[in-house]
Amino acid sequence: MSTDSDRAQRGIQSIEVGGQLLRALVHHGRPMALKDLAREAEMSPAKAHPYMVSFGRLGLIEQDRTSGHYLLGPLALQLGLISLQQANPVHVATPLIAELAQQIGQTVAIAVWGDRGATIVRLAESPAPLHVNMRHGTVFSLTNTASGRLFGAYLDPAVVQRLLEEERQRERKGITDPPQRGMPPVQPLPSWKDFEVQLQEVRKRGLSRSEGEILPGVSAMSAPAFDHTGAIVLAVTAIGPAAIFDTRWDGEIAMALKACADQVSQRLGAISSKP
DSSP states (O other), rough: OHHHHHHHHOOOHEEEEEEEHHHHHHHHOOBBBBHHHHHTTSOOHHHOOOHHHHHHHTTEEETTTTOEEEEEEEHHHHHHHHHHOOOOOOHHHHHHHHHHHHHSSSSSEEEEEETEEEEEEEEESSSSSSOOOOOOOOOOOOSSSSSHHHHHSSSOOOHHHHHHHHHHHHTTTTTTTTTTTTTTOOOOOHHHHHHHEEEHHHHHTOEEEESSSSSSTTTEEEEEEEEETEEEEEEEEEEEEEEGGOTTTSSSHHHHHHHHHHHHHHHTTHHHHOO
């Protein structure tokens, strides 16, 4: 005898089967012929056609009168827009960084761009006994942190150049904090030309890293998450002791950060650059 739990979990197979046609249409991102849709959904065109008729009546798809190809309809577009309006980047990313911290054994932070720069808004502590303590509200330097350079690489260059100049003016006026005992000496700010070379490297790698720039023996790597417009919305940043932190561009931490940030981007409607 079926329980209430069994009934609650039972789906409607025909809807799931037809949904494969919608998945194919979304995956390809362009109008498709019925035979191509059917092949992607692993069914015959004769079987696929009734589903497309029903989806058309609901407004989920529509058919181009000239080519006969199918594309997403007005209801699908409305659902997408509503979903994007409801998606909060930090809310989407928060449960993912807890899993990531456990996976890589390092502290993981979510940073967003604020009035003073890249700012920590969420933290997931490392499960390891040896880890780096960070605080909510910490603001990362634009030029000598992984998170700062990451945002610098993907924000409007005019905005980044202006921020760099403002930081330079504060340095000239002596409005910067002197290095504390045991801390590395404050490095002079790079020229815009030199900084742009660093930012190009970040864009090339799709990652940013820092090795002992802020604290001796502390490393960090950061990966970007984007929204449906292609704008960077947050950084997923791992921070840990250099002795146990893999900073290789193709290392475990780098790959895990990218996968996590890509998952956030996908949920926010970003178009994947993967083939």
